[in-house]
């Protein structure tokens with residue numbers, strides 16, 4: 001497959017990264033100045049699939065950095081690249097998850113660093129409470145940073161506890177069941 005980085009391409013998403021990771025090979029054509037001559041793209045499209053891909057709504061001077069971004073995201077999905085093949089399933093934007101939420105904050109070791117402690121629940125060993133805390137933090141971060149993801153979510157993706165958390169965060173279901181910001185909620 002030929003991947004043509006261009007600001008006018010389809011948005012590069014985790015879903016597209018998964019699709020590209022399933023291809024046996026990829027060829028990239030980073031460009032400079034005005035980009036790749038259309039005839040080159042049309043010529044290669046007669047021989048192989050061509051995807052024009054944008055890494056975001058901004059314009060870089062050249063496509064090399066875009067190729068690095070795409071390669072980083074695709075390569076870590078290939079078998080053997082990550083130590084734990086399951087770990088990318090919990091990432092932000094992981095396709096197949098019921099709701100596409102951002103990952104919440106991450107804590108590692110030690111339990112205390114410069115007087116700052118890891119939240120007690122994460123040290124409790126209680127897997128159910130830890131999972132709930134992570135989910136609440138994911139909802140908190142997604143509503144703050146990417147409200148569009150919540151608005152697009154299938155409401156069936158939210159369980160009772162999710163709904164309680166969304167209500168605390170100032171969100172409520174609209175007539176179609178999808179969640180939106182509650183206009184009456186008081187901004188903090």
Ligand SMILES: C[S@@+](CC[C@H](N)C(=O)[O-])C[C@H]1O[C@@H](n2cnc3c(N)ncnc32)[C@H](O)[C@@H]1O
Nearest residue numbers: 005006007031035054055056059060062063066
């Ligand atoms: C200066 S840009 C060309 C911009 C082009 N005139 C336009 O407005 O769409 C030069 C090259 O940088 C790369 N590039 C710039 N922004 C990009 C983006 N958001 N995503 C992917 N590639 C990008 C592409 O390879 C592009 O051909």
